[in-house]
Amino acid sequence: MPDFSPEDINEIDRLWRSQAWDHMWTGWAAAGERPETVWIFRTLTHWRRFPLTRTATGYALSDDRGNLFREAATLEELLKAVEAVPQLPGTPP
Template sequence: MDCFTASEIDEIDRLWRRLPIDHMWTGWATAGEAPQQVWIFRTRAHWRRFPLTKTARGYALADERGRRVFRAPTLADLLQAVEAMPGLDTMVQD
């Protein structure tokens, strides 16, 4: 896994801060000086945390189990990925 640069972390923060206060993307976090993963927090039908990683071709957003569910060439596409993740209530199968 590649590490996120300071400018990429700044871009994630800018994307998040542009959102309305009641948007489902409720926050983000990372640890360390050169993180390999950023956690995206979202709430809609419960709190959820999605790991974001860098790939050779861009970025990948995974679900709670680590399965890649969205790949994007730019961080700007991240917002669409967060909005496209199904809520927990729609994932329950009878």
């Protein structure tokens, strides 16, 4: 699996900063100059955190148990897929 380049990290940060202050995507984290995984954080009513990895054709997002959830060619496509995830059952809107 390919590592994230500094350009990828900049794009993730740009996308995150372009969201409204109350968007479900609450933050992200990565360690190192070329990380293998970027952790994406969402509000508790949606998900807690999940790993984002690079693939040969784009990006893959897993749930917080490590199960593959979505793949997309671009980060923008992946963000739209993540926004479509319903909140966890039994949580207030």
